[in-house]
Amino acid sequence: DAGVTQSPTHLIKTRGQHVTLRCSPISGHKSVSWYQQVLGQGPQFIFQYYEKEERGRGNFPDRFSARQFPNYSSELNVNALLLGDSALYLCASSLDRTGAYGYTFGSGTRLTVV
């Protein structure tokens, strides 16, 4: 059984552009969460989606948006990229909305904004 898969693994974008990151959860997992990890820091919560609805949002600007599809895969979109958006973006899936059984993380997408 495949784990959480994220694509692409690396991405370089120019300031002002937009980017779409993709995540496929573990089969059977209905919850997908997105985290941003800046170098040298712990991951910061961006969004949680469960059953295709947004269930939580972290302290990020409206330039960040996401959605979840009927097959529970998810996209994270970032518009008007800033240099400060350069980070590792992590997707995590969990069995249910509560995360009571832990989270499984993908390997992440390394975004560099130049």
Place this chain on the structure above:
Amino acid sequence: SQQGEEDPQALSIQEGENATMNCSYKTSINNLQWYRQNSGRGLVHLILIRSNEREKHSGRLRVTLDTSKKSSSLLITASRAADTASYFCATASGYSSASKIIFGSGTRLSIRP
């Protein structure tokens, strides 16, 4: 904002020694989780301890939780070179609302051969 804070920020020990990392948090929790991260890649879930548990073991890992002190510790026994990584504690709370885990800033563990 960071909920958990790990201590120490960096730890270097000899292979074979035990490594202990501590985590303190601020608010009440439902569970606390420890993760390992190698070279800035994905996080690997190590162990989850619920708020009504005090100690948990998994292989060479031992986790304790003291909810009265809002702290947890991760002990890695008989360390190996492959244990070199960053270790994060993450707290989960609020099952009725959005489920998220809040990470600390991590402990960088280096194992010397």
